[in-house]
Amino acid sequence: MDFDWRPEEAEFRHDLKTFLEAELPEDFDAFSLEPPEQKKFSKAFAAKLAERRWLTPAWPREYGGLEQSAWQQLILSEEMVAHGEPRTAQYMCVNWVGPALILAGTEEQKQYHLQRISRGDVVWCQGFSEPGAGSDLAALRTKATWDGSEYVISGEKIWTSYADTADYCFLLARTDPEASKHNGISIFLVPTDAPGVTISEIPSIFAPGTFNQCVFDDVRAPESWRLGPDSGGWPIIRKLLVNERVGVARFRRASSTLDHVAKAALEAGLLDDPIICEAVAKAQAACDAARVLIYRVVDERAKGQAPDLTAYVYRVATIRAEKAVYEAALQVEGSGGLLKGSYGAAQFGHALASGVATGTLEMQLNLIARDVIGAAPR
Template sequence: MDFDMGPDAAALRRELRSLVKAHIAEDYLGAFTDNPDDLEVAQAFCRLLAERGLLCMSWPTEFGGQAASPWEQTVVREEMWAHHEPRGAQYMGVNWVGPIIMRHGTAEQQARHLPPIAAGDVIWCQGFSEPEAGSDLASLRTSAVRDGNGWVINGQKIWTSYATMAQWCFLLARTSRHDKKQRGLTIFLVPMSDPAITVRPIQTMMGPHHLNEVFFDDLRVTDADVLGTVDDGWTVVQSVLAFERVGIARYARCERLLQLAPEALGEYWSDLPEELRGRWARMLTHCRRARLMAYRLVALQAEGQVRPTDSAAYRIAVTRLDQDSAEVLMEIIAALPEGVSRIFTAEVEDHWRYSQPSTVSSGSIEMQRILLARTLLAAS
């Protein structure tokens, strides 16, 4: 299978790799560690990408982008995720918060929020999941009640990534009740600095910042903070999921680490059991399959034809790849004597940690299978 995107994409890939090599330490494992300096490295790198027009390449020029093709943006996604996402949490603003505000926001909201995202100066978090309303998101209880010319929001969100570092929250709340629970939901864009918002970190093996509880106690917002139409937030949510689940090129990190394995092990590679090397080769094949599915989605997205089932099928494949490749890689590094290929070992262990929640976060794999099955059965 030939995945060549042409000379321009190849040149862009070389430029990105050169920037990563020049500005990101070889042992860098992302922004979300116990060391606050790692976050600043990511923020500085985002500003560098923005200055070079590489952060939001596919955005329209009027919103700070380069009007580049979605394939060039795909190259950026692949290279960033392959190298432990040196953009930190910025991928969220770039991949879907910005595009959703372009699609559903007012001119005032676009002027307020898009320039800081394009400059790499702002971090967003997503206020969707709640206790008892994760996979069944439409059952959420956080409420926004009309109060004069504004709204008062009360409720709780959970599993909110980056809430401790974010300046803004893309918040989903219930504004009215109907027979169909997907109706009566509304998106609000709210500042995390408001004292009515409390964030409590949830400690996990992935390190700080990834998972948090967020509480809203009489948070007051105005109609200017509503994204889209009141009570029609589910339409916005569907757009979010179409962008969000395509945006992370998980296969790129899997493929890079798998390809590095023989070089990292050196003379020890031939000592691996033949069965393990066979599984390693199978994982590389699965990487190509996931990449092909991702490229199909990019093509559909460029034409505005992405359906939830398209994203679901890709997500099932790529999250399983994430976990299966991590297990193979962990078995491979187990064959290494202590101290050999220290950086590669750290990368693999980090990849394994991140892979564990991949089949749950952003919509569990079980829910993706149900969505896909229902669509296939309805079409049969």
């Protein structure tokens, strides 16, 4: 195996870093911005990326991309995360909303939605989780009933990030209540300003707008809003959830935070303490393990393989790395690590979200066990 970067990959990283360092202030963090300000900033920044086709570089050229390799896609994610993820919600559009449209969309859907995503002038949210269907996504109860000429959608989604500023919701709803659990699910591309859609914030310890409730009260959806075949959404979702689990190079952000924590320990003369040394070393090892695993996922993807199991293992490693960095920050900062503005407080949110977003740690472990041991017949 060749562990070095190819010349075009090294050049892409250099050009991207040069651009980011010129456009962004030092220690920029997009997630510290208020939601309206964040949306305004990310759209303006995404437009600059789009001018260079760097917002969707892995996409086909006909949809605004450069047809870059899976490795260049990883480089993009690494550098964006290392520079405070200035794309914010745009990464979701790029990593799996757009690929879902490329995979299953009609030509009309592709022409309209992919053009907007590649220009960076639209924000999407993900209508997946429900009060009784979080980690067990296939247990969703939101229904879409065919009513002669269109669907009528009713149900509730929760924990929906970016919904308060989103233009569209990538919505899952059950269209065949008689089908088995993983069948009978359809995908809908729903404008958030459609009649019957109500979005309200769910208060939390995180920044305002982090979590939202989306209620769909007899929302009338034409057939043109459905993505893919009726009741055929699950195979599309299963394929694209891999993109969601590895789409953000979380290990890079965690590793950058750990660098700051280690520097603070050094400046405070704390690296003679064996407990602190052990905490920092464990966190570094966890970050390195996550990095190796995501590289393995990308290697499999570059070879045309479906990296389902590897993606689950990487996700577990990332969750553990995020937690290890948080624990190291608390060891170094002590009670000060609980205060706003500390590395510990900042890392707490990322560590907590990492263990829940895109499926809990326990769910990832169950998926690994199912792939290794074998799933029971349904």
